[in-house]
Amino acid sequence: MNxxxxxxxxxxxxxxxxxxxxxxxxxxxxLILSVLYIIREIFYAVxxxxxxxxxxxxxxxxxxxxxxxxGLVVDSDEARKTSQVIELLEWLSAxxxxxxxxxxxxxxxxxxxxxxxxxxxxxxxxxxNSKTIPLLSKKRMDFEFxxxxxxxxxxxxxxxxxxxxxxxxADSEKPFFTETYLTEALRTLEPDPDLLLIYGPARCLLGFPxxxxxxxxxxxxxxxxxxxxxxxxxxxxxxxxxxQNFGS
Amino acid sequence: xxxxxxxxxxxxRIYSTSFNSPTPSIYNRRKGLSGSTQMAEDPIIxxxxxxxxxxxxxxxxxxxxxxxxxxxxxxxxxFRVISSGPIPQHIAFILDGNRRxxxxxxxxxxxxxxxxxxxxxxxxxxxxxxGVKYVTVYAFSLDNFNRRPDEVQYVMDLMQEKxxxxxxxxxxxxxxxxxxxxxxxxxxxxxxxxxxxxxxxxATAGNTKTYLLVCVAYTSSHEIPRAVYESCEEKxxxxxxxxxxxxxxxxxNGSEVVVKMVDIEKHMYMAxxxxxxxxxxxxxxxxxxxxxxxxxxxxxxYSPKELWPEMGxxxxxxxxxxxxxxxxxxxxxxxxx
Numbered sequence: 130m131n132x133x134x135x136x137x138x139x140x141x142x143x144x145x146x147x148x149x150x151x152x153x154x155x156x157x158x159x160l161i162l163s164v165l166y167i168i169r170e171i172f173y174a175v176x177x178x179x180x181x182x183x184x185x186x187x188x189x190x191x192x193x194x195x196x197x198x199x200g201l202v203v204d205s206d207e208a209r210k211t212s213q214v215i216e217l218l219e220w221l222s223a224x225x226x227x228x229x230x231x232x233x234x235x236x237x238x239x240x241x242x243x244x245x246x247x248x249x250x251x252x253x254x255x256x257x258n259s260k261t262i263p264l265l266s267k268k269r270m271d272f273e274f275x276x277x278x279x280x281x282x283x284x285x286x287x288x289x290x291x292x293x294x295x296x297x298x299a300d301s302e303k304p305f306f307t308e309t310y311l312t313e314a315l316r317t318l319e320p321d322p323d324l325l326l327i328y329g330p331a332r333c334l335l336g337f338p339x340x341x342x343x344x345x346x347x348x349x350x351x352x353x354x355x356x357x358x359x360x361x362x363x364x365x366x367x368x369x370x371x372x373q374n375f376g377s
Numbered sequence: 378x379x380x381x382x383x384x385x386x387x388x389x390r391i392y393s394t395s396f397n398s399p400t401p402s403i404y405n406r407r408k409g410l411s412g413s414t415q416m417a418e419d420p421i422i423x424x425x426x427x428x429x430x431x432x433x434x435x436x437x438x439x440x441x442x443x444x445x446x447x448x449x450x451x452x453x454x455x456f457r458v459i460s461s462g463p464i465p466q467h468i469a470f471i472l473d474g475n476r477r478x479x480x481x482x483x484x485x486x487x488x489x490x491x492x493x494x495x496x497x498x499x500x501x502x503x504x505x506x507x508g509v510k511y512v513t514v515y516a517f518s519l520d521n522f523n524r525r526p527d528e529v530q531y532v533m534d535l536m537q538e539k540x541x542x543x544x545x546x547x548x549x550x551x552x553x554x555x556x557x558x559x560x561x562x563x564x565x566x567x568x569x570x571x572x573x574x575x576x577x578x579x580a581t582a583g584n585t586k587t588y589l590l591v592c593v594a595y596t597s598s599h600e601i602p603r604a605v606y607e608s609c610e611e612k613x614x615x616x617x618x619x620x621x622x623x624x625x626x627x628x629x630n631g632s633e634v635v636v637k638m639v640d641i642e643k644h645m646y647m648a649x650x651x652x653x654x655x656x657x658x659x660x661x662x663x664x665x666x667x668x669x670x671x672x673x674x675x676x677x678x679y680s681p682k683e684l685w686p687e688m689g690x691x692x693x694x695x696x697x698x699x700x701x702x703x704x705x706x707x708x709x710x711x712x713x714x
Contacts, residue, residue: 148461151457151458151460151461152461154458154461155458155459155461155462158458158698159462159698159701159702162698162702163702234710234713280674281638281641281671281674282638284601284605284638284641285634285636285637285638285641287605288605288608288609288636288640288641289633289634289635289636291605291609292609292612292613292635292636293635295609296609296612296613303609303610303613305603305606306602306603306605306606306609307599307602308598308599308602310602311601311602311605330703330706331677331703331706331707332677332678332679333675333676333677333678333703333707333710334673334674334676334678335674335675335710336674336675339597339601339670339671339673339674340598340601340670342665342670343597343598343665343666343667343670344664344666344667345664345665346662346663346664347663347664347665347678348663349678371662373664375520375523375666376518376519376520376521376523376524376666376667377520377521377523377524
């Protein structure tokens with residue numbers, strides 16, 4: 130008995146110090162990973178510089194027909210820096226994107242709606258006589274602003290609509306709800322985005338309406354403050370090369 | 378990928394060797410989640426030697442025996458280091474790239490699917506070893522019924538063969554506590570497959586240790602309207618029972634909310650498991666293809682470049698490391714919801 134207890138105590142001590150050693154190893158591992166990520170960011174910065182200044186020929190002519198509707202998912206904390214978002218949108222309009230869906234979880238971008246629409250949406254040209262306005266600001270873009278209330282909650286609202294339509298009358302025929310019924314009840318006017326650019330620390334959808342991303346390509350671009358023009362071109366170029374089977 | 382063929386050699390023994398008590402997560406220990414009994418006797422040290430002996434006994438010649446033992450030791454060591462951090466509770470996999478793998482290695486498409494199945498078995502083994510409780514797998518989509526009929530037939534036959542093989546090893550499976558559930562519109566499956574699937578579900582219904590959710594004949598565009606339909610039916614039933622106690626729906630009171638989001642979530646196919654922590658899509662594609670759209674609100678999406686039959690130990694480790702790196706951020710987002 131005593132020997133058994135002794136053995137257990139020794140094992141416990143070994144495993145405790147073993148635990149500390151493993152924890153240290155874990156921290157070292159993540160430290161190495163952080164260093165690798167920093168190196169990767171530097172590599173991306175160099176790549177973006179080369180692409181932006183036209184040294185890489187493959188990205189000069191982008192076939193934008195495939196990107197009919199671009200989605201932008203922005204982390205809500207980063208979305209509060211409106212100037213950063215405006216800069217990003219200016220880049221997109223320079224590339225030639227016409228329709229953009231802006232999403233952030235808390236609806237911060239929705240609140241700054243007027244700023245964006247005024248900057249990019251007005252059809253009439255401002256002062257005709259001032260020729261020094263940069264060309265970028267004259268390109269028009271159509272926006273859609275989405276937040277978490279347009280996601281799962283919208284489906285709940287649609288469910289209530291369907292309930293009221295088909296279940297109020299006790300005798301009426303109750304159809305099995307398929308995709309078409311729900312799409313109709315959701316009443317989304319805009320199509321599904323083709324390409325979704327995610328700006329945030331992690332590659333996570335953050336609640337973008339589930340119904341609209343069935344076959345959408347999702348690219349993680351990193352935090353908004355480290356956005357790079359060249360990488361947007363690269364993402365769009367890669368998207369135009371993707372071949373989707375849609376399951377078959 | 379020098380290690381992957383070795384994994385394939387070892388993987389058929391998945392149920393007999395490596396299903397001993399999974400590596401207790403040191404992170405959980407620190408948080409005090411596991412009971413105090415785990416501190417008294419460290420099961421890792423106790424079972425490690427017997428596991429190693431079992432693995433070595435099964436190998437045929439000296440070289441593969443040595444490599445097998447080395448492989449096993451490295452795996453155990455890496456898993457123990459990773460366990461110092463948070464381990465995901467639920468991982469979902471999209472098994473993409475079988476046909477491309479077959480083309481790459483000049484095999485028939487059927488052989489590609491078979492290689493995919495072997496890869497699935499080894500990935501499951503590693504997941505359970507590291508302590509993941511729920512594993513969801515996108516085996517067959519409703520869109521896949523649009524493929525060539527002979528390919529659909531082949532995949533259905535393969536599924537039936539594997540499920541029936543699984544049913545033969547039932548006692549072993551129940552010993553390790555794996556509960557298998559088939560998620561999706563099972564009525565659309567071919568009859569023998571559906572029967573086998575229902576048998577497998579019934580046979581493992583009592584297990585609660587780990588869960589394997591296989592999505593067959595599934596798409597989110599089918600799951601979400603169906604959940605809406607089921608919640609409407611349920612509310613209708615409740616209202617009829619209570620004799621329209623809630624009944625101001627007729628009077629045009631537009632703001633009456635009958636069906637809430639929690640009702641819809643309750644009727645989802647995937648309500649049996651918590652939301653996934655990581656969604657892995659192999660072969661580098663970045664889309665979800667109608668899989669778990671509702672459940673991936675706060676989920677990390679990971680797209681390794683490896684094709685599915687090439688998935689093994691190291692891509693899974695990188696995936697979990699990526700999760701650990703973003704863990705604090707994702708937890709913060711989950712709390713905000």
